[in-house]
Amino acid sequence: MKDAAHRLAWALEVCRRAQMRPTPIREKILAFLTASRIPVSLEALMQADGIRGRCNATTAYRTLMLFQGLEVIRQVSLPNKNSYFVLNLPGESNHFLICRCCGQLVELPAAESVALLEREVAAAQGYTKLHHELQFFGICPACQKHPPGVVCAKLQPRMRRGQLKTVLEKAN
Ligand SMILES: [Zn+2]
Secondary structure (H helix, E strand, O other), rough: OOHHHHHHHHHHHHHHHHHOOOOHHHHHHHHHHHHHHOOOHHHHHHHOOOOOOOOOHHHHHHHHHHHHHHHHHHEEEEEOOOOEEEEEEOOEEEEEEEEEOOOOEEEEEOHHHHHHHHHHHHHHHHHHHOOOEEEEEEOOOOHHHHOOOOOOOOOOOOOOHHHHHHHHHHHH
């Protein structure tokens, strides 16, 4: 498992090779993404130190799309329908445990059995550059303490549909 500095160096190198112009905000966004071991939402990115108040959602979203185009990051689908992004470092597949109640996301250690399965699939199908996502869903220990039927207070704020639509329209 690579540390944040190695992950950032890799991401910057990919951008440099693609001749993407480094801007302070792009570097801040990359630094935030490379420091995070779990997928991050646009909302979380907008609240990060060094990014908050320095760029709008459209710029941040466009930047994420640029990084995605270079395969520096990839989009992760989570059940709450928000868009999440995670570093696309080769060989780094992400295994997560997700609370169905509060949405807490926990990174799980890489499992050799899953890596073996990936190699087998690649060999059998003739594919290269595989990655996979493995998500387990359950109820976290804190949420297990709620009485039945009580809505979790920690429920992550969701970007309203209209808001996301506006961001996407502006980005296009
Ligand atoms: Zn929970």
